[in-house]
Amino acid sequence: MWNTLRRLTPALPAFFVCDAWDRSIRACCERARRAAMMSGRFCLDGSMDLSCTPFQRDGSVCLRLNAADGAIAEISLHGAHVLSWQPAPGRERLYLSPRASFAEGAAIRGGIPVIFPQFGGRGSMVKHGFARLLAWRYVGIESDTGTPAAVLELVDSEDTRRLWPAHFRARLYVALTPAALTVRLAIRNQGEAPFSFTAALHTYLRVDDLDATTVQGLEAAGFEDSRDGQTSAAEGEPVRFQSEVDRLYPDCADALLLAQGDEVMRISAEGFRDTVVWNPGAELAARMADLGAGEHRHFVCVESGTVAVPVTLAPGEEWSGAQRLQS
Numbered sequence: 001m002w003n004t005l006r007r008l009t010p011a012l013p014a015f016f017v018c019d020a021w022d023r024s025i026r027a028c029c030e031r032a033r034r035a036a037m038m039s040g041r042f043c044l045d046g047s048m049d050l051s052c053t054p055f056q057r058d059g060s061v062c063l064r065l066n067a068a069d070g071a072i073a074e075i076s077l078h079g080a081h082v083l084s085w086q087p088a089p090g091r092e093r094l095y096l097s098p099r100a101s102f103a104e105g106a107a108i109r110g111g112i113p114v115i116f117p118q119f120g121g122r123g124s125m126v127k128h129g130f131a132r133l134l135a136w137r138y139v140g141i142e143s144d145t146g147t148p149a150a151v152l153e154l155v156d157s158e159d160t161r162r163l164w165p166a167h168f169r170a171r172l173y174v175a176l177t178p179a180a181l182t183v184r185l186a187i188r189n190q191g192e193a194p195f196s197f198t199a200a201l202h203t204y205l206r207v208d209d210l211d212a213t214t215v216q217g218l219e220a221a222g223f224e225d226s227r228d229g230q231t232s233a234a235e236g237e238p239v240r241f242q243s244e245v246d247r248l249y250p251d252c253a254d255a256l257l258l259a260q261g262d263e264v265m266r267i268s269a270e271g272f273r274d275t276v277v278w279n280p281g282a283e284l285a286a287r288m289a290d291l292g293a294g295e296h297r298h299f300v301c302v303e304s305g306t307v308a309v310p311v312t313l314a315p316g317e318e319w320s321g322a323q324r325l326q327s
């Protein structure tokens with residue numbers, strides 16, 4: 001519907017477009033509200049009560065997840081994008097750029113962008129694939145893995161098949177457990193031909209002091225420097241951020257730490273094989289319209305991905321990859 005509106009926009013008076021746009025957002029919010037109500041609250045043995053409430057942010061329909069212990073996560077349906085995670089009220093652990101755009105077709109800068117079906121420029125598609133640019137559907141709260149999770153879904157459409165012929169179903173599961181956020185991306189082949197893809201959770205972790213921040217757990221791993229494509233031997237020391245860092249560590253995705261002085265966040269992964277570490281540095285950040293001078297000092301991206309070797313799915317097959325942040 002939003003695409004149709006956008007196509008019609010030049011032919012319609014501005015007040016009508018705004019009104020129709022507003023009504024479509026309200027209808028979308030109402031559908032999300034009903035789905036959230038129908039999914040109810042979950043309380044399973046050993047896991048937490050989870051409730052889900054829709055709200056709007058910059059014209060985008062979003063969901064707020066509240067766990068019984070006070071943890072909060074916010075997700076935009078635009079890109080199934082986790083915007084915020086607070087393990088306790090007021091303790092934000094993700095970075096969201098003050099200049100992030102929520103406009104249709106834009107990629108939100110910060111949070112956890114879902115990268116699918118192509119990581120970066122490793123193929124002929126738009127950079128980092130189309131999943132982060134499209135509206136996903138809220139399915140409800142499910143507890144298939146024993147932990148209640150908010151589930152969002154994107155399936156192929158005429159628009160996606162023009163870019164990539166695959167018949168797929170992508171689902172994102174967002175779960176809050178004490179002091180942890182787990183995000184799982186599941187891809188199913190719903191067609192009759194195999195397809196291959198790369199994917200990642202491009203997580204922007206908030207930092208207070210970039211100079212004192214290190215990523216640990218990659219000391220013994222060689223990496224590809226994405227700035228020039230050169231491979232480098234293991235450095236034998238934690239990753240630091242004195243200038244732009246853009247590295248792919250193949251076959252190395254689990255048991256990482258983001259350390260800022262005494263404060264440590266654990267980053268673990270399942271299903272994802274690789275890690276990407278990115279910070280744009282001062283010069284690039286200043287040139288990026290949705291970041292700006294000095295903003296690189298507030299985050300480090302530690303991305304769990306399957307990037308170096310694409311995943312291939314036969315008809316009916318499903319793959320999933322998860323990233324868990326523990327504060």
Ligand SMILES: O=P(O)(O)OC[C@H]1O[C@H](O)[C@H](O)[C@@H](O)[C@@H]1O
Pocket residue numbers: 107120127128202226246247276277278301303
């Ligand atoms: O600006 P974006 O399209 O969101 O990409 C941001 C960054 O994502 C990844 O981490 C890549 O390795 C970088 O090369 C890229 O610059």
